[in-house]
Amino acid sequence: MSTSRKVATAAADVRLRADADLDTVFPLPTSQVDWLSHLLQMVTITGRPEVRCAYGAPWRVAWGPSAAHEIPYHVVLEGRAIIEDRETGTAMELQAGDILLLPHGSAHVLHDGSGQAPGPTCERESAAGLTFSENDGQGEHLDMLCGRFFIGPLHGRLIRNYLPTNLVVRTTIGDGEARSTSASSHLASFVELMREESNGDKVGGYAILNSLSSALFTLVLREASKSDQAPAGLLALAGHPRLAPAISAMLGDPARPWNLPDLAALCSMSRATFMRHFQDTLGRSAIDFLTDIRMSMAANELKKPAMTTEAVAESVGYQSVSSFRRLFADRTGMTPGQWRRLARRDGT
Secondary structure (H helix, E strand, O other): OOHHHHHHHHHHHHHHHHHHHHHHHOOOOHHHOOHHHHHHHHOOEEEEEEEEEEEEOOOEEEEOOOOOOEEEEEEEEEOEEEEEEOOOOEEEEEEOOEEEEOOOOOOEEEEOOOOOOOOOEEEEEOOOOOEEEEEOOOOOEEEEEEEEEEEOOOOHHHHHOOOOOOEEEEOOOOOOOOOOOOOHHHHHHHHHHHHHHOOOOOOOHHHHHHHHHHHHHHHHHHHHHOOOOOOOOHHHHHHOOOOHHHHHHHHHOOOOOOOHHHHHHHOOOOHHHHHHHHHHHHOOOHHHHHHHHHHHHHHHHOOOOOOOHHHHHHHOOOOOHHHHHHHHHHHHOOOHHHHHHHHHHHOO
16 A cells, blocks of 8 residues: 555544544434424413404504514414514515514514505404404405414523514415425414414313414424525524534533534534634524523523522533623623522512
């Protein structure tokens, strides 16, 4: 064997041993880590339907900005709607089967697009608390279900900062429309169930709608993360084939002392390449993301009476209690002690 071939063979052996070492040190294959379930185990998201709209054009509905812990949603069951987002100054058309989330809670207007002045609406409330809003418009018909998702205290940063201003997932629902054979057809069937349960005063209907609304958030995020056109942020990161191991690792074991070389190695990238791709995809650094995950975990742990601040700091990956206190105050706007007292008082 020539000298050059011996050198090449030796180099290949070194690379194989290095790869084997990485497999031993980082046993977190993406396929075995459910990043979305890990995320939603840390963050409590509940849902509540509020209004079922049945309008004929012309019509117009304005929504003001939502509270920091609220995410409005709209499900177009039949017809179409134009949404104008006042935060971004953009407009888009929604069609039957479209599900819209506004993670930043921005003020927005929904209308039929005709430009005509809308007539008055009539509202009635069901025995279970769902409002039915109707008008006398004779134009194109709209059937839409509107509601809100509620984020658990101190978890808004981890959700709102990493999701786009507007998130739309498209399904196929309604009579006469071809149903997709993709996973979106399952979501369409789910929305169809929401439509049925919001018809009239069915026994237990509102309780079922609340449960379905909570599950809707998870289904929308799962579907959006699989899209080839996932918006920049958490969904694009989760769907990125080369970066997915990093998000799985951080959500699967956030207390582990991860550093940039470790995370880059999981993704088979150099440190510089990993940092660039992560920042471009998420809009924030990997360390920022890891810190927000840890602070969400800490918020949950601090509510446990038996857990001292020192124990909580260690459980989420910090040996220095002072560093933990500083980061917690920076990310949440209050000290660990203040949050503990507030949570205890409110029973959250």
